[in-house]
Amino acid sequence: MAVPPPPPRPRIPGSGLAKGLAVTLRTMTRKTVTAQYPDVQPELPPRSRGVIALFEENCTVCMLCARECPDWCIYIDSHKETVPAATPGGRERSRNVLDRFAIDFSLCMYCGICIEVCPFDALFWSPEFEYAETDILELTHERDKLREWMWTVPEPPALDLGAEEPKEIAAARKTAEKLEAQRAQEAQQNQEAQQADQAQQKAEGEE
Amino acid sequence: MNDVLDVALRLVIVFAVFMVLPLVVGQTEHKVMAHMQGRLGPMYAGGFHGWAQLVADGVKFAQKEDIVPAEADRRIFQLAPAVALLPYLLVLVAIPIGPSEGAVGQVVDAGIFFVLAVMGVGVLGSLMAGWASANKFSLLGGLRTAAQLLAYELPMLLAAASVAMAAGTVSLPGILDAFEWWWLPWQIVGALVFFVAGLAELQRPPFDMPVADSEIIFGAYTEYTGLRFALFLLAEYAGIVVLCGLTTVLFLGGWHGPFGADGLGWVWTLLKTAVLAFVVIWLRVSYPRLREDQLQKLAWTTLIPLALAQIALTGIVKVAIS
Amino acid sequence: MTLAATAAHAALAAHPAPSGFLSPTGVEIAFLLVGIATLGAALVTVTTKQLVHAALWLVVALGGLAVEYLLLTAEFIAWVQVLIYVGSVVVLLLFGLMLTRAPIGRSPDADSGNRWAALGVAVAAAGALVWVVVDAFRTTWIDLDGPAQGSTEATGSFLFRHWVLPFEALSVLLLAALVGAIVLSRKRGKEQS
Structure with a gap:
């Protein structure tokens, strides 16, 4: 029970040839797809995985990134410093100080796990990609270079319409609202007190 | 003295055209x-948009070492590019581009x-x-070239003969003098046969079986480098110019145009040639390469019967109108 | 070729020869030189031991003949000579050679045992041709200043007015050869299958 073949379409001889010519001619009139890279920089989306940037003020030397890195290309050195007690009689605190933060981009496979895993938003993707070197050693970017990449990190893309508010902004807003409410309350109390004062003075004057 | 100057000038102009148009x-x-x-x-x-690319290519080719394979037949190997290129130069001498006496080399x-x-x-x-x-x-590659030439020379000749019959002369300016616009539909089959056979003779895609790079590297030119290789390439492009010019002259009416035939005849010729080159x-770009058997089949079972039919039609019309 | 020569002869016969035998004008000197070169190329063609070189020397010889035709003002015959012999016959010859095991260098067995017989036939044929041509033309001279007597028009009208019967006979001969070739190739195909 073979399916009967569809009735052959009436074909003009040579229509296939004409179609081939039409395709090439149409392509010729369209815009080319060539990327003229060194002359024209590519427009990369903000999430492009070009290079990893370090915002070292946020780094607490928790070592999560270095430990999660699949090919161990992140090098971190640090030491502990004790901070004297803030109040007399208080306890001394110890603090981690970053000595070295380096990423070896000859090993890095751009998986982005370090960025995902950083709890304090110290690592970012930057779309910069032109850092080829003639010496492989120079592909190990030390902290100052990683810091410089930080200035190339683009703004994050805007949230979708109706998206949930980011937690930190929500927290900040709540705090701000609370403060606002407090201030308003204080102002109201002041006003009431003033009004009470005025009413009293008036009463005294009338007497 | 004046004659010598005239001849020299014509040759120089033809040579300049020969060097420039293929590059264009x-x-x-x-x-x-x-x-x-x-x-x-x-x-x-x-x-500007890489206009000098072929000049750069030429400089590159000129700098390359001229290698002759140890086992090769030296003299013939070295002579071959010249034999391939010079005939097109000679042909160019005879192609008229304008109606006046001065618009044709000879x-x-x-x-x-x-x-x-x-050309053969x-x-x-x-x-x-x-x-x-x-x-x-x-x-x-050489074998395929020979087989292709033998197959396509005949339809090309028959198609050209049809035009010669129509015009009653075998001289190129004579054919153009006799040209009327209605020759275009009359000789259209012959024109197609001539053009297709010419493409095959030049080994241009889709008839580039003799140089099929995916099977036999570059056919007959595989061992060539440097300037000799460039000469072969130049021969191919000179061949395109010659073929388009010939088709223009034989079938498209050369310098005849809707207007301005007096002073601007050569513009019409060049324009038609350029369109054909396009x-x-x-x-x-559009078509894949024909297989060897398809090539032969196209020539012997399609083009030759078509060319013969065109000759018959030409003969009938010629007798009918005379 | 003979036919064309005879046609040309008929064209020339009308003009009585004003000049003597081998008067040294430029055209005649050129004619002689090209003739010698053609003869040399032809000799190399049959004596060289490299098969493809022989074919290419044949090109030179045939091209030389075409030049001779040109010098005799038979322009049409000259170009047809190039078209048919150089463009097709030699290509066919080379095509055939490429199918053989002919080496790039010298072929050890290029000399035929029949060469003396071949030489005899060649000399006899050449003698006959030279005798016929000399007998036919003697001291006929072409008037170079007048209209070209070997032009396409003249050749065509002679071929199809005076000599149409031999022309048709020749085409029948060629047709017979064509049919014979087809028959031969078909027969062999059956035996193989």
Whole structure:
């Protein structure tokens, strides 16, 4: 029970040839797809995985990134410093100080796990990609270079319409609202007190 | 003295055309082919849209070492590019581009036979190269070239003969003098046969079986490098110019145009030639290569019967109107 | 070729020869030189031991003949000579050679045992041709200043007015050869299958 073949379409001889010519001619009139890279920089989306940037003020030397890195290309050195007690009689605190933060981009496979895993938003993707070197050693970017990449990190893309508010902004807003409410309350109390004062003075004057 | 000067001037002009037009066609091919494939093509050489790409290529070819394979038949190997290229130069001498006496290098009485004969000689260059290279790919390329030439020479000649019958002369300016606009529909089949057979004779895609790079590297030219290789390439593009010019003269009315036939005849010739050259490039981009058996089949079972039918039609109409 | 020569002869016969035998004008000197070169090329063609070189020397010889035709003002015949012999016959010859095991260098067995017989036939044929041509033309001279007597028009009208019967006979002969070739190739195909 073979399916009967569809009735052959009436074909003009040579229509296939004409179609081939039409395709090439149409392509010729369209815009080319060539990327003229060194002359024209590519427009990369903000999430492009070009290079990893370090915002070292946020780094607490928790070592999560270095430990999660699949090919161990992140090098971190640090030491502990004790901070004297803030109040007399208080306890001394110890603090981690970053000595070295380096990423070896000859090993890095751009998986982005370090960025995902950083709890304090110290690592970012930057779309910069032109850092080829003639010496492989120079592909190990030390902290100052990683810091410089930080200035190339683009703004994050805007949230979708109706998206949930980011937690930190929500927290900040709540705090701000609370403060606002407090201030308003204080102002109201002041006003009431003033009004009470005025009413009293008036009463005294009338007497 | 004046005659000598005249001849020298004509030769210099023909030579200049011979050196410039193939390069123009080649550059156009670079760009048109690129855009038909969604690319830009050469953009650097010369600054503006890579206009000097072929000049740069020429400089590169000139700098390369001229290698002759140890096993090759030296003399013939070295002579082959010249044999391939020079016939096209000779043909160009006989192609009229304008109605006046000064617009043709040299009026040849048996013009059609001259151009077709000399173009046929050009293929000898490929055969010599194919045989003398001592390379099996070259040999295969040479064999295919020979087979292709034998198959397509006949329809080309028959189609040209049809025009000669229509015009009652075999001289190229004579044919153009006799041209009427209604020859266009009358000779259209002959024109198609001539153009297709010419493409096959030039080994242009889709008839580039003799140089099929995916099977036999570059056919007869496999062992060539440097300037000699460049000469073969130049021969191919000169061949395009000659073929388009000939088709224009024989079938499209050469310098005849809707207007301005007096002073601007040569513009019409060049314009028609350029359009045909564009078609040559267009066909190259659009169609895949024909297999060897398809090539032979097309020539013997399609083109030759069509050409014969065209001759019969030409004869009937010719008798009817006279 | 003979036919064309005879046609040309008929064209020339009308003009009585004003000049003597081998008067040294430029055209005649050129004619002689090209003739010698053609003869040399032809000799190399049959004596060289490299098969493809022989074919290419044949090109030179045939091209030399075409030049001779040109010098005799038979332009049409000259170009047809190039078209048919150089463009097709030699290509076919080379095609055939490429199918053989001919080496790039010298072929050890290029000399035929029949060469003396071949030489005899060649000398006899050449003698006959030279005798016929000399007998036919003697001291006929072409008037170079007048209209070209070997032009396409003249050749055509002679071929199809005076000599149409031999022309048709020749085409029948060629047709017979064509049919014979087809028959031969078909027969062999059956035996193989």
